[in-house]
Amino acid sequence: MIAARALGWVLAGVLLASCATREAPAPFRVALITPGSIADAAWNSGAFTGLGQIHDSLGVPISHVEARTPAEQEEALRTYAAQGYDLIFGHGFEFQSPAERVSADYPAVVFIITSGERVQGNVAPLIFRLSEASYLAGMVAGGLTKSNVIGFVGGVELPPVREASEAWVAGARAVNPEVQSRTTYLNNWDDAALGREAARALIRVGADMLHHNADAAAIGVFQAAKEAPGVYLFGANADQTELAPSRVVGSAVIDLPRALLLVAREVQSGTFTPRVESFGLGSGVVQYVPNLALDSMIPVALAERVRAAEDSIRQRDGQ
Amino acid sequence: MIDPMAVAADVLVAAVGIATPLALAATGETIAERSGVVNLGVEGAMLFGALGGAIGATAVGPVVGLGIGVLAGVLVAALFAAVAIGAGADQIITGTAVTLVSVGLTGTIYRQFYGPAGVGLSLPTLSPLPLPILSDTPLIGSALFAQPVTTYAAAALIPLTWYLLFRTRFGLALRAVGEDPPAARAAGVSVRMVRTWAVLLGGACAGLAGATLVLAQVGTFTERMTAGRGFIAIAIVVLGRWNPVGAGLAALLFGLATALQFALQAAGLKVPYQFFLMFPYLLTLLALAGAVGRVKAPAALGRNEY
Numbered sequence: 001m002i003a004a005r006a007l008g009w010v011l012a013g014v015l016l017a018s019c020a021t022r023e024a025p026a027p028f029r030v031a032l033i034t035p036g037s038i039a040d041a042a043w044n045s046g047a048f049t050g051l052g053q054i055h056d057s058l059g060v061p062i063s064h065v066e067a068r069t070p071a072e073q074e075e076a077l078r079t080y081a082a083q084g085y086d087l088i089f090g091h092g093f094e095f096q097s098p099a100e101r102v103s104a105d106y107p108a109v110v111f112i113i114t115s116g117e118r119v120q121g122n123v124a125p126l127i128f129r130l131s132e133a134s135y136l137a138g139m140v141a142g143g144l145t146k147s148n149v150i151g152f153v154g155g156v157e158l159p160p161v162r163e164a165s166e167a168w169v170a171g172a173r174a175v176n177p178e179v180q181s182r183t184t185y186l187n188n189w190d191d192a193a194l195g196r197e198a199a200r201a202l203i204r205v206g207a208d209m210l211h212h213n214a215d216a217a218a219i220g221v222f223q224a225a226k227e228a229p230g231v232y233l234f235g236a237n238a239d240q241t242e243l244a245p246s247r248v249v250g251s252a253v254i255d256l257p258r259a260l261l262l263v264a265r266e267v268q269s270g271t272f273t274p275r276v277e278s279f280g281l282g283s284g285v286v287q288y289v290p291n292l293a294l295d296s297m298i299p300v301a302l303a304e305r306v307r308a309a310e311d312s313i314r315q316r317d318g319q
Numbered sequence: 320m321i322d323p324m325a326v327a328a329d330v331l332v333a334a335v336g337i338a339t340p341l342a343l344a345a346t347g348e349t350i351a352e353r354s355g356v357v358n359l360g361v362e363g364a365m366l367f368g369a370l371g372g373a374i375g376a377t378a379v380g381p382v383v384g385l386g387i388g389v390l391a392g393v394l395v396a397a398l399f400a401a402v403a404i405g406a407g408a409d410q411i412i413t414g415t416a417v418t419l420v421s422v423g424l425t426g427t428i429y430r431q432f433y434g435p436a437g438v439g440l441s442l443p444t445l446s447p448l449p450l451p452i453l454s455d456t457p458l459i460g461s462a463l464f465a466q467p468v469t470t471y472a473a474a475a476l477i478p479l480t481w482y483l484l485f486r487t488r489f490g491l492a493l494r495a496v497g498e499d500p501p502a503a504r505a506a507g508v509s510v511r512m513v514r515t516w517a518v519l520l521g522g523a524c525a526g527l528a529g530a531t532l533v534l535a536q537v538g539t540f541t542e543r544m545t546a547g548r549g550f551i552a553i554a555i556v557v558l559g560r561w562n563p564v565g566a567g568l569a570a571l572l573f574g575l576a577t578a579l580q581f582a583l584q585a586a587g588l589k590v591p592y593q594f595f596l597m598f599p600y601l602l603t604l605l606a607l608a609g610a611v612g613r614v615k616a617p618a619a620l621g622r623n624e625y
Contacts (some may be wrong), residue, residue, distance in 0.1 A: 037542040039430060151585070184584040187596075191546035192537040193340075194577070197333055201581035204329045216541045223444075223538045243441075 031080040032064045032089045036189045040216035042237040047091045050260030074098035081106040087267045093158050099123045110267050115160045119274045129280035131167030133252035136288040137234040138171025141209035143302035148178045151202030153221050155189040155214035168211045195220030203228045241291045250290040259285045282317025330582045331462035338574030339470045340528040344552035345566040347524025354517035355497035355619040359414025361525045362549025363421025364395040368529025370425045373540035376442045381534045392526015400518045407623050426542040444538045467535035480563040497617035554603045573599045
């Protein structure tokens with residue numbers, strides 16, 4: 001905790017130092033704050049890729065920091081705002097209240113909270129209904145499970161994580177009412193060794209289909225599945241097929257780069273008004289991406305049911 | 320449907336697996352603290368051990384990875400020793416700085432080697448080596464005798480360290496330095512030399528602990544993957560009463576608490592699993608308060624004047 005705090009001060013110092021070299025008039029600039037490492041092959045790496053695309057497509061200066069604790073997160077938001085960044089992405093639900101506090105002092109800055117909660121002044125959420133894709137993953141899992149036990153590994157018990165877990169179970173039960181589900185939380189987004197132990201504990205009680213929402217810690221879940229014969233899993237936030245190509249049946253994906261670029265473009269052109277922007281399957285930002293190499297595992301009837309469910313969710317989205 | 324005996328055996332397997340890196344790091348830290356040095360850089364040495372293990376395993380194989388991990392841990396410990404023992408800087412501040420530098424540097428090096436998007440690399444891992452006959456013992460067989468080689472290394476290291484500390488001349492000098500540096504110096508012992516060796520040995524153990532996480536457990540490196548284990552190891556040293564055997568048992572307790580709470584969550588029981596995570600820390604506090612047996616830290620622990 002002390003370590004993380006001190007690191008935050010170092011980061012803040014670097015940011016302040018870079019502030020000194022700012023030239024006027026300031027161009028449109030975009031900042032991203034992630035709650036964890038951008039090398040997680042999922043939630044944070046997707047946002048970082050999006051930031052890169054904003055730089056490439058809009059030709060604007062960008063900046064990124066990682067901030068893990070609430071104190072660091074508020075500090076990072078405030079530092080970027082003080083430096084005159086025009087658009088600041090707080091990448092996760094946990095940024096909602098710090099952003100609300102900071103934004104009161106910086107009314108000209110747009111704060112976008114991915115997986116946020118509500119609009120408050122110039123703070124606006126981007127909501128990803130990942131649960132729609134997790135529901136489809138659950139349907140596939142419910143159809144494929146041999147033990148009728150499915151497992152979910154969550155990082156920290158945040159509302160979006162709980163929603164994804166509940167949708168996964170609901171999807172499985174829609175196909176197979178016999179399914180029992182088990183959910184384990186790590187209280188952590190980084191500890192891959194704990195992720196593996198949590199997954200192994202789920203496998204021990206018979207779970208043969210796993211899903212997760214645990215960022216970098218989930219890499220341990222993939223390892224546990226690879227070690228256990230007959231256990232398959234579903235990726236989250238990004239297409240994670242390549243983490244275990246013979247075991248990942250599909251992934252509930254958020255096309256974060258696309259969503260971030262959409263918003264940045266709007267803010268840059270000045271047409272942005274704070275609102276709840278919500279993306280589901282219908283938008284294409286949220287998708288269920290199957291691993292085509294394992295397509296033969298899935299019975300035709302099951303595939304059709306999943307496709308039908310996807311269509312009906314899309315239609316509901318469209319209304 | 321589920322055999323409770325089999326579940327208990329599996330929980331023990333997990334407990335020993337989780338305990339292994341903790342026991343390794345805590346054994347190393349016990350050596351350092353017995354010489355009067357609190358090294359808060361253990362977390363950093365573990366992280367570098369993990370990264371070294373990953374790089375070694377990518378380049379050659381898991382066994383070489385273990386070696387590189389140990390080497391990386393020693394290098395981090397050498398940095399700590401140079402500042403805290405060589406230059407006589409405050410141990411706590413130096414250790415904290417070493418850990419902070421390690422967190423940043425391992426992340427940077429990892430991204431340089433494997434790219435910023437960090438597609439998890441998949442490394443060959445050390446599979447469990449079941450010992451014949453012994454591993455068939457009911458309940459504890461697979462927990463104790465069907466583990467990766469690093470667990471056996473930890474099991475061997477604990478009595479070896481005990482022997483080193485309490486039955487050798489070097490161990491006597493080391494403990495003397497930790498209790499009363501001026502007296503040790505008067506007896507012709509080089510305080511700096513002994514402390515440096517103790518810290519380097521501790522670093523080697525921490526490096527091996529980090530490499531164990533990568534090569535015997537996760538099969539990949541992720542940033543900050545040690546997630547505070549270095550600091551838990553320091554608590555374990557206290558709970559183990561500055562004795563490697565005690566540290567081994569305390570590490571098992573931490574491992575058991577973690578394994579048990581995952582088993583409870585996976586069983587779908589609505590119990591507050593946080594309690595089980597809290598339990599070993601509570602015990603450590605009680606140990607510090609003198610409630611779980613009498614605890615006496617080395618008298619010169621953390622002090623640089625001699």
